[in-house]
Amino acid sequence: xxxxxxxxxxxxxxxxxxxxxxxxxxxxxxxxxxxxxxxxxxxxxxxxxxxxxxxxxxxxxxxxxxxxxxxxxxxxxxxxxxxxxxxxxxxxxxxxxxxxxxxxxxxxxxxxxxxxxxxxxxxxxxxxxxxxxxxxxxxxxxxxxxxxxxxxxxxxxxxxxxxxxxxxxxxxxxxxxxxxxxxxxxxxxxxxxxxxxxxxxxxxxxxxxxxxxxxxxxxxxxxxxxxxxxxxxxxxxxxxxxxxxxxxxxxxxxxxxxxxxxxxxxxxxxxxxxxxxxxxxxx
Numbered sequence: 001x002x003x004x005x006x007x008x009x010x011x012x013x014x015x016x017x018x019x020x021x022x023x024x025x026x027x028x029x030x031x032x033x034x035x036x037x038x039x040x041x042x043x044x045x046x047x048x049x050x051x052x053x054x055x056x057x058x059x060x061x062x063x064x065x066x067x068x069x070x071x072x073x074x075x076x077x078x079x080x081x082x083x084x085x086x087x088x089x090x091x092x093x094x095x096x097x098x099x100x101x102x103x104x105x106x107x108x109x110x111x112x113x114x115x116x117x118x119x120x121x122x123x124x125x126x127x128x129x130x131x132x133x134x135x136x137x138x139x140x141x142x143x144x145x146x147x148x149x150x151x152x153x154x155x156x157x158x159x160x161x162x163x164x165x166x167x168x169x170x171x172x173x174x175x176x177x178x179x180x181x182x183x184x185x186x187x188x189x190x191x192x193x194x195x196x197x198x199x200x201x202x203x204x205x206x207x208x209x210x211x212x213x214x215x216x217x218x219x220x221x222x223x224x225x226x227x228x229x230x231x232x233x234x235x236x237x238x239x240x241x242x243x244x245x246x247x248x249x250x251x252x253x254x255x256x257x258x259x260x261x262x263x264x265x266x267x268x269x270x271x272x273x274x275x276x277x278x279x280x281x282x283x
Contacts, residue, residue: 039147045087056098128157149185158170182203202231242264243263258280
């Protein structure tokens with residue numbers, strides 16, 4: 001496993017792999033890796049001859065009052081986890097490598113960014129699309145791997161790949177959870193012990209919503225009400241949103257008739273956590 005800091009180094013290594021006829025997978029991350037990231041790396045290792053893991057805290061996807069400065073970073077720890085998971089190359093650039101002076105180009109999407117986190121974080125998905133499109137051009141992978149926990153991001157990337165004709169397969173990987181149901185996230189490290197216990201309310205609330213759907217409920221307002229009411233039983237929880245949307249276009253639906261995304265964002269103390277599930281209606 002090797003770590004490189006420059007675009008040129010990555011391109012040279014990938015060119016050598018291509019000369020050997022090897023396939024390449026890319027796992028884009030912001031670092032402070034956990035078991036969720038490792039599941040993406042494992043899937044890439046399984047499906048490709050070589051795997052590149054990018055570790056880059058992307059400044060342009062953070063808003064003015066968000067946690068760019070405090071976002072957890074530990075490259076030595078990340079290197080050990082990538083090595084343990086059999087990744088081949090880490091691309092860990094500095095911001096000025098990705099965004100040189102007078103950088104003025106960006107990639108934007110519409111429709112799929114209107115609701116959920118896109119409505120709350122107006123600069124976020126423009127920053128995500130810009131950095132991911134750069135990584136796609138730099139690495140030129142056959143496949144790229146994203147976690148289902150960031151469901152709207154996954155929909156945005158899929159739309160960008162379709163609209164801009166990237167010849168890359170996007171592979172979605174299931175949410176990895178703690179034993180008590182909390183979705184793995186680098187931001188979980190912000191939670192104090194009391195908040196960590198309180199955070200269980202996210203997965204518990206979604207479970208109640210899923211059970212309601214599985215019993216035949218199709219009215220989205222009733223399902224949203226069930227999830228919201230359970231979230232509100234936790235004093236440390238402040239609901240940001242509870243939404244049910246079409247899983248492809250991320251637009252609200254009134255009734256569950258096809259594949260939907262049931263998504264929530266909740267503040268536990270000062271920490272904003274997200275979680276979701278997908279339900280495909282067969283009736």
